[in-house]
Amino acid sequence: MMSDRLEQLQEFLKDSPQDPFLKYAMATEYLKLGNQEEALKGYLDLVTNHSDYVGTYYHLGKLYEKMTLVEEARDIYQKGIVITQKKRNMHALGELRGALNLLDGEDEDEY
Template identity: 60%
Template sequence: MNERLGQLQELLKESPQDPFLHYAVTMEYVKLDNRLDALAGFENMISNFPDYVGTYYHFGKFLEKEEQLNRALEIYQQGMEIAKSKRNMHALNELRGAYNLALGEDEEDEF
């Protein structure tokens, strides 16, 4: 285990309800190419912290890399709904762009 991951996991023990720490640990797993723990982390984020909008973009990209395009598209769509409900237009536009790119469409196309 790398040092950063260990530090994040220690912080997570102290603040287990902090969505950012869960997200940071998950992204560390992605960087380490630990696909099983990364997948578990993303699933945990979607289940326990569904309003953490940043998860959806990175989870979708992860799923695309894992050649799970249909699931990635579902995650992007789910994220777009959350972003709309939160009025987070920046996240909505990023997710819409990722969704369209995954479909092989121009980023300007509508959802």
């Protein structure tokens, strides 16, 4: 079943098919609806075609973790860390480092 929000986002994408925010919102909506496959496709499209859209890396990493794809999660967190450092997005950088530390079983407070 498609949500009203998903239908709205698809309509918006018809007018702006390369808008990374709309693509991100769609992927996130698919995830909320439990459609991991479509969410994954959306996040992978963002990483491929809008690599500087930093919000993608955290959510894609968490999706990989949920799918028990630990190495893929680690890799995407590390790629996101590089991007956020370049963009000087300290908030996203902190989130990605925290997620990577949790994945690796390290306590953030140890540093």
